[in-house]
Amino acid sequence: MTARIGSALLLVLLLAAWELYGRLSGIPSLVVPLPSAVLRTLWDGLTSGFLLPHLAMTSAEMTLGLAIGCAVGFLTGVLLAEVEGLRRLLYPYIIASQVVPKLALGPLFIVWFGFGMTSTVVITALICFFPLLENTMTGLGQVDPNKRELFRMLRATRLQTLLRLKIPAGLPVILAGVRVSVVLALVGAVVGEFIGGRTGLGASIIAAQGMMDSTMMFALFIVITALGMAFYQAVTAIERWLLRRHWTN
Amino acid sequence: MSFVSIDRASYDVQPGQSIVDHIDWTIPAGEFHCLVGRSGCGKTTLLKLAAGLLQPTAGAIRIRGSAVREPSPEVGFVFQTPTLLDWQTALDNVLLPLSLARRPLPQDRRKAEELLDLVGLSGLEGRHPRALSGGQQSRVAIARALITEPALLLLDEPFAALDAITREELQDDLLRLCALRGTTVLFVTHDIAEAIYLADRVAVMENGRLHHALAVDLPRPRGRDARYSPRFTALCRALRRAMDGAPAEPVPLDAAS
Ligand SMILES: Nc1ncnc2c1ncn2[C@@H]1O[C@H](COP(=O)(O)OP(=O)(O)O)[C@@H](O)[C@H]1O
Ligand SMILES: [Mg+2]
Numbered sequence: 090m091t092a093r094i095g096s097a098l099l100l101v102l103l104l105a106a107w108e109l110y111g112r113l114s115g116i117p118s119l120v121v122p123l124p125s126a127v128l129r130t131l132w133d134g135l136t137s138g139f140l141l142p143h144l145a146m147t148s149a150e151m152t153l154g155l156a157i158g159c160a161v162g163f164l165t166g167v168l169l170a171e172v173e174g175l176r177r178l179l180y181p182y183i184i185a186s187q188v189v190p191k192l193a194l195g196p197l198f199i200v201w202f203g204f205g206m207t208s209t210v211v212i213t214a215l216i217c218f219f220p221l222l223e224n225t226m227t228g229l230g231q232v233d234p235n236k237r238e239l240f241r242m243l244r245a246t247r248l249q250t251l252l253r254l255k256i257p258a259g260l261p262v263i264l265a266g267v268r269v270s271v272v273l274a275l276v277g278a279v280v281g282e283f284i285g286g287r288t289g290l291g292a293s294i295i296a297a298q299g300m301m302d303s304t305m306m307f308a309l310f311i312v313i314t315a316l317g318m319a320f321y322q323a324v325t326a327i328e329r330w331l332l333r334r335h336w337t338n
Numbered sequence: 339m340s341f342v343s344i345d346r347a348s349y350d351v352q353p354g355q356s357i358v359d360h361i362d363w364t365i366p367a368g369e370f371h372c373l374v375g376r377s378g379c380g381k382t383t384l385l386k387l388a389a390g391l392l393q394p395t396a397g398a399i400r401i402r403g404s405a406v407r408e409p410s411p412e413v414g415f416v417f418q419t420p421t422l423l424d425w426q427t428a429l430d431n432v433l434l435p436l437s438l439a440r441r442p443l444p445q446d447r448r449k450a451e452e453l454l455d456l457v458g459l460s461g462l463e464g465r466h467p468r469a470l471s472g473g474q475q476s477r478v479a480i481a482r483a484l485i486t487e488p489a490l491l492l493l494d495e496p497f498a499a500l501d502a503i504t505r506e507e508l509q510d511d512l513l514r515l516c517a518l519r520g521t522t523v524l525f526v527t528h529d530i531a532e533a534i535y536l537a538d539r540v541a542v543m544e545n546g547r548l549h550h551a552l553a554v555d556l557p558r559p560r561g562r563d564a565r566y567s568p569r570f571t572a573l574c575r576a577l578r579r580a581m582d583g584a585p586a587e588p589v590p591l592d593a594a595s
Contacts, residue, residue, distance in 0.1 A: 236421055238417070239415075239417065239421050240438075241391060242391060242413075243438050244408075244409055244439075245438045253438070257423070257425050258425075260425075334425040334466060335424055
């Protein structure tokens with residue numbers, strides 16, 4: 090508790106110092122806007138409703154991209170973990186595709202899917218796909234050999250072993266992949282909008298940049314950070330709930 | 339009538355390197371046999387051959403006369419570690435062998451609860467494994483192996499990680515439960531006193547071979563007194579000598595002195 094108060098105090102102190110320095114040095118607000126001005130812009134943007142459609146758009150893209158990317162990544166991970174031949178066939182390509190900078194594909198997606206939400210969702214999903222794929226394969230692969238032998242002794246079918254042993258046992262690792270994906274999804278959605286968005290927080294940053302409105306850009310950074318933290322907290326809560334049986338009392 | 343017969347069974351990891359080397363052994367129905375030997379002598383491998391988890395590279399293992407080719411529902415296995423599913427309650431862990439075969443019925447749950455009572459875990463059926471002590475986890479593992487009422491129970495050093503007193507309690511529970519159903523048992527251990535206390539017959543294994551057998555003639559049911567009887571001490575000494583590689587020699591009944 091005291092640590093939290095300390096952290097909050099530090100923030101207030103830093104903002105005060107920033108404000109004071111900005112006022113005394115007379116640095117132009119285009120370069121570094123005053124915290125008070127940023128907060129006012131943020132407040133106005135929220136109360137006037139100007140920011141809300143952008144916030145809604147980015148949240149929707151992030152949610153869709155995260156859901157699609159995680160679902161496809163998980164299913165592909167299960168498939169590759171279970172089918173040895175397929176894994177050997179595809180693994181070199183998966184490694185190669187890991188290092189491809191996915192964001193660099195943005196312009197291509199705009200050609201394919203047009204400006205707007207679809208392109209951004211596809212980029213976001215693509216970025217979220219890999220951590221899930223990787224962690225699902227790892228999670229399913231590192232099941233305690235004794236437990237596998239137990240399931241063999243109990244004559245469990247392959248599907249039973251997957252559903253009742255490998256997935257529950259690998260769940261902590263799989264969910265750690267989801268947590269990584271959340272952070273990447275925010276980057277994906279915002280940068281996707283930089284490239285091809287008309288609405289959304291990323292698109293608004295580009296618009297504000299066009300108007301040389303640094304104050305607005307800072308206000309948008311704050312909104313994006315808050316959005317990311319909200320998603321992260323939500324996923325952590327879901328993770329705790331799903332793993333409640335793994336670490337009871 | 340032999341229930342299990344191991345007939346010149348071998349298991350080679352590669353040609354010429356046998357972990358289990360031409361072993362002959364039979365267990366009559368309802369008897370409790372122990373297998374002792376140093377770490378790495380092939381006990382676990384022999385047990386897995388008997389369970390059908392491994393296939394012998396030569397020879398055969400037969401249960402009721404038919405060769406073991408795969409794990410059978412008639413055989414229960416208790417691993418060296420409890421190997422419980424952390425995300426399920428003690429009760430669901432005990433029910434696992436049944437719930438993999440079919441949807442558990444209310445009477446299955448009652449049976450699981452009874453078994454948990456029998457191994458001294460009444461009231462803990464809702465606990466998850468991490469909230470149980472090592473001894474309690476071993477008890478859950480034994481209850482799980484018994485729920486299908488296997489005719490043959492194979493145990494691989496199940497109590498090795500437990501303290502002496504918990505181990506003695508579990509030995510008594512195991513003897514009681516197996517006597518109740520007339521279960522045939524092959525129990526692997528490296529603890530000499532444990533082998534003598536539990537077994538009707540003890541086999542000594544070394545480097546993949548059985549090189550000695552000892553009949554244990556302590557009367558049943560055995561209790562705490564049996565552990566401190568002179569006869570018990572004499573049998574332990576004889577087994578120890580056998581493990582040191584001394585030639586087989588009978589233990590005279592008056593060896594107590
Ligand atoms: N797959 C394997 N390949 C090579 N060596 C093995 C393999 N499995 C077991 N061994 C060796 O066989 C020996 C017997 O193992 P094990 O049956 O586990 O012995 P124990 O249970 O008596 O300690 C050990 O020395 C072990 O290293
Ligand atoms: Mg062993």
